[in-house]
Amino acid sequence: MGTERLLTERIRGLIRPASSSGRHQGAGRTPELGREVYQNSIMAALIDGVYDGDVAVEQLLERGDFGVGTFNHLNGEMLVLDGTCFHLSANGRVETARKEDLSPFSVMVRFAPDEALEVPTPMDRPELTQLIDDRTRGPNLIYSVRVDGNFSEVRTRTVREQSAPYPPLIQASADQAETVFTGLQGTLAGFRTPEYLQGISVAGYHLHFIDELHTRGGHCLDFRILSGTVSICEHTALRIRLPAVGKFLDADLSSPDLGEQIRDVEGR
Known part of the structure; x- marks a missing residue:
């Protein structure tokens, strides 16, 4: 089966919300909406340079109170x-x-953590993500993750606004602004997504950072945390909104090195 057909079949299987089973149901959450991830477009489209957004922030906030993405x-x-x-x-x-x-790409949820745990000792990114992995039920569900803490270092990048005709994301990200923050309080927030969703979303950990004063931040490339709290929420449904206009209609969503491009862009 070709890459394009594989991606098409995976999208078809994800358009409808999945079962609402889980460890706990957060307070006030319905079985479907409480566990649903709402995603605007797919990562493969962003990789191919589909940067014109057609969903407003106001609409995204109707879908959740927690999320990551990019802007027009x-x-x-x-x-x-x-x-x-x-x-x-x-x-x-x-x-x-x-x-x-x-926004041309964004991921939103209603964040109601199933579990919160303390960071037991200073940890780098691989150690903290392993701590989170060990508290999940396995690799095949989506988890939203929030880490509030005291960081000795956070390395971020932020993409720059592009002009049409748009370059592919691998080219656009080559000119990204990278910053290293040291000795600050802040929040990491984002998602851990299964490998089988690579190209539809960003497989693995996709985290953004903001300091406690909401004055500095960016897409997180690496970090070291000294102390803090990790909050984890399990999701068992994914709803994808596909753009029905513009460049998305004829974008190349079947690049054979799609996964490699996403890993390069994400800095891992």
Whole structure:
């Protein structure tokens, strides 16, 4: 079966919400909505340069209070915490996004943690992600993750706004702004996604960072945490909204090295 057909079959199987079974149901959550991940577009489209958004921040916040993504024309990173959407710009500024701002790719949930645990000792990224992996029920469900803590170092990158005709993401990210923050309090937030969803989403850990004053942040490449709290929420349904206009309609979603491109762009 070719790559394009594989991707098509995987998308078809994910459009409908899955079963709502899980360890716990968070307070006030319905079986379907409480476990659902809402995703606008797919990562393969972003890799191919589909940067024109057609979903507004206001619409995204109707779907959840926690999430990550990017903005129109690839203009910076998106981080949604506690119902507030932050715009993390390549120039280093962090602003509250306007409700009319558009996004070409974003992932949203209603965050109600199943479990919270303390970071027992200072940890780097591989050690902390292993700690989280050990508390999940396995590799094949989606988990939203929030880490609030004291970081000795956080390395981030932020993509720069692009102009049409848009280059593929692997080229656009070559000019990204990278920053190293040291000795600060802040929050890591994002998702751990199964490998079989690579290309539909970002497999593995996809985390964004913001400091406690909401003045600095970006897409997290690496970190070392000294102390903090990890909150984990399990999700058993994925709803994907596919753009029905623009470049998405004829984008190349079947690149044979799609996974490698995503890993390069994500910095791992």
